[in-house]
Amino acid sequence: MKVLVTVKRVIDYNVKVRVKSDNSDVDLSNVKMAMNPFCEIAVEEAVRLKEAGVATEVVAVSLGAKNCQEQLRTALALGADRAIHVESDEVLESLTVAKLLKKVVEEEQPDLIVMGKQAIDTDNNQTGQMLAALTGYGQGTFASEVKVEGGKAQVTREVDGGLQTVELALPAIVTTDLRLNEPRYASLPNIMKAKKKPLDVKTPADLGVEVTSHTKVLKVTPPAERQAGIKVASVEELVDKLKNEAKVI
Amino acid sequence: MAILVIAEHDNASLKGATLNTVTAATQMGGDIHVLVAGEGCQAAADQAAKVAGVDKVLVADSAAYAHQLAENVSLLVAELGKDYSHVVAPATTSGKNFMPRVAALLDVAQVSDITRVESADTFDRPIYAGNAIATVQSLDAIKVITVRTTGFDAAAAEGGSAAVEAVGSTHDAGVSSFVGEEMAVSDRPELTAAKVVVSGGRGMGSGENFALIDAVADKLGAAVGASRAAVDAGFVPNDMQVGQTGKIVAPELYVAVGISGAIQHLAGMKDSKIIVAINKDEEAPIFQVADYGLVADLFDVLPELEKQL
Ligand SMILES: Cc1cc2nc3c(=O)[nH]c(=O)nc-3n(C[C@H](O)[C@H](O)[C@H](O)COP(=O)(O)OP(=O)(O)OC[C@H]3O[C@@H](n4cnc5c(N)ncnc54)[C@H](O)[C@@H]3O)c2cc1C
Numbered sequence: 190m191k192v193l194v195t196v197k198r199v200i201d202y203n204v205k206v207r208v209k210s211d212n213s214d215v216d217l218s219n220v221k222m223a224m225n226p227f228c229e230i231a232v233e234e235a236v237r238l239k240e241a242g243v244a245t246e247v248v249a250v251s252l253g254a255k256n257c258q259e260q261l262r263t264a265l266a267l268g269a270d271r272a273i274h275v276e277s278d279e280v281l282e283s284l285t286v287a288k289l290l291k292k293v294v295e296e297e298q299p300d301l302i303v304m305g306k307q308a309i310d311t312d313n314n315q316t317g318q319m320l321a322a323l324t325g326y327g328q329g330t331f332a333s334e335v336k337v338e339g340g341k342a343q344v345t346r347e348v349d350g351g352l353q354t355v356e357l358a359l360p361a362i363v364t365t366d367l368r369l370n371e372p373r374y375a376s377l378p379n380i381m382k383a384k385k386k387p388l389d390v391k392t393p394a395d396l397g398v399e400v401t402s403h404t405k406v407l408k409v410t411p412p413a414e415r416q417a418g419i420k421v422a423s424v425e426e427l428v429d430k431l432k433n434e435a436k437v438i
Numbered sequence: 439m440a441i442l443v444i445a446e447h448d449n450a451s452l453k454g455a456t457l458n459t460v461t462a463a464t465q466m467g468g469d470i471h472v473l474v475a476g477e478g479c480q481a482a483a484d485q486a487a488k489v490a491g492v493d494k495v496l497v498a499d500s501a502a503y504a505h506q507l508a509e510n511v512s513l514l515v516a517e518l519g520k521d522y523s524h525v526v527a528p529a530t531t532s533g534k535n536f537m538p539r540v541a542a543l544l545d546v547a548q549v550s551d552i553t554r555v556e557s558a559d560t561f562d563r564p565i566y567a568g569n570a571i572a573t574v575q576s577l578d579a580i581k582v583i584t585v586r587t588t589g590f591d592a593a594a595a596e597g598g599s600a601a602v603e604a605v606g607s608t609h610d611a612g613v614s615s616f617v618g619e620e621m622a623v624s625d626r627p628e629l630t631a632a633k634v635v636v637s638g639g640r641g642m643g644s645g646e647n648f649a650l651i652d653a654v655a656d657k658l659g660a661a662v663g664a665s666r667a668a669v670d671a672g673f674v675p676n677d678m679q680v681g682q683t684g685k686i687v688a689p690e691l692y693v694a695v696g697i698s699g700a701i702q703h704l705a706g707m708k709d710s711k712i713i714v715a716i717n718k719d720e721e722a723p724i725f726q727v728a729d730y731g732l733v734a735d736l737f738d739v740l741p742e743l744e745k746q747l
Pocket residue numbers: 202226227309367638639640641642664665666667668679680681682683684685695696697698699700701702703706716717718719722734735736737
């Protein structure tokens with residue numbers, strides 16, 4: 190069974206971004222970049238499927254500028270067998286990413302596609318579902334458990350009220366939630382080995398997809414800042430403030 | 439053209455998130471039609487017909503829609519959506535699940551998690567865990583939108599008298615099926631709609647210790663939430679997680695107990711009206727957003743607080 194896993198290069202999750210003073214975007218110059226945390230979980234899940242003998246090959250895909258090859262190398266160091274970079278310097282909206290991934294899926298014919306549920310930059314939470322619609326595949330989003338057996342995937346999903354389990358015919362798409370697994374760290378020998386693993390580069394034109402815009406970002410502004418309040422000395426004072434000053438209880 | 443709002447419901451009743459979504463839709467301008475897709479969902483449809491501002495209710499009643507499977511519901515919504523200017527749903531786990539499929543089927547973008555309607559085609563949405571707000575214009579003929587419910591007041595549940603119409607078409611994509619679910623049962627108010635939320639973090643130390651939080655929540659009629667660390671440690675179930683990747687809450691009063699205040703947690707609660715932080719570390723970042731901070735051991739504070747309320 191072949192597993193395709195997507196990895197997005199995003200700002201490191203520990204970094205607090207700032208908005209540029211001209212309100213055109215956030216400032217990403219000199220900011221630490223990393224693999225989207227949900228994609229780390231996706232890679233880990235794919236690699237575990239291989240280690241368990243369920244998957245035979247893990248292919249990592251990333252779309253974007255040249256430097257997302259760094260994250261592909263990380264995926265290779267974590268255990269992916271080979272990588273595909275769809276290179277473009279343009280802003281790739283989720284729908285375009287899904288269209289490009291559909292072409293990759295047509296070429297690669299994976300049985301399972303594991304993606305992050307959400308990229309922590311745009312917080313879109315939509316690319317996996319869009320790819321599922323374009324391919325007509327079933328989807329197990331926000332997965333906290335995945336079992337693959339007999340040509341089917343059973344996915345337990347984190348939903349608002351608790352947990353839901355669905356069964357999907359393969360090929361299918363899974364998007365990862367935080368508790369699916371705990372990703373490993375890449376070891377130094379594996380980082381060295383990853384440098385020799387194959388990494389193919391394609392362009393949207395190679396895949397026959399036109400990069401289009403369906404949205405326009407008019408401005409990016411900082412959120413309303415909260416003022417730090419006061420420290421109270423006791424529970425009694427706290428209760429008094431909540432009753433008589435804030436009037437919320 | 440009219441706006442299609444996809445109702446959140448459990449067949450028997452309409453969920454509160456639908457009411458906030460109707461308010462957002464009203465601000466986009468146009469007649470409001472509400473789709474209730476489910477199985478045996480007439481009761482939810484009748485409730486939707488009473489919501490103030492709703493002009494028409496469409497009911498799609500079929501076994502294929504029983505568990506809101508995204509593969510099936512999206513086919514229905516995309517079919518109906520062709521005749522609307524906007525297709526709008528709450529950004530709940532259900533809306534997040536099927537709406538991007540609808541967008542892709544219609545070959546349009548989805549604008550996720552909007553917090554403000556600037557005009558019929560322009561919306562605000564938080565990005566980077568709420569550290570920036572993007573004002574986004576949709577260039578598509580049909581706008582597919584999910585709504586962050588805390589950004590909009592609830593429409594009145596009573597006062598409307600919309601016509602209810604049955605939709606005949608049934609779509610079963612045949613690629614997925616429902617196996618089962620484990621839903622949390624609680625007498626407390628729903629986390630995302632509660633006026634008061636008391637949340638515990640890793641500092642709680644164990645699931646048993648959440649009884650201390652429950653006792654305070656009982657006194658306040660509050661919902662109980664948690665940080666990711668508390669959920670990951672197995673203290674409480676996943677549906678209690680507040681944050682960038684959990685639930686977004688904006689109550690009148692949010693009490694964070696033994697929570698450090700990581701940006702991912704703040705993303706889910708910093709729009710609360712009043713924030714109280716109880717933490718023994720006076721350097722904890724949560725104090726930077728708290729209106730009232732109490733530097734103390736939570737195991738002393740919680741029993742005392744319960745007594746004084
Ligand atoms: C992609 C991604 C998404 C994430 N999404 C979320 C999310 O949605 N929600 C979320 O919450 N987190 C999320 N996180 C995790 C987040 O980064 C933090 O790790 C998490 O919020 C920390 O939880 P905590 O504050 O309970 O634990 P800690 O950071 O360990 O803080 C515990 C606090 O308890 C205090 N404490 C300990 N004992 C006591 C005591 N006896 N009395 C008083 N105070 C005490 C300590 O001083 C400390 O401040 C996400 C992380 C990633 C990478």
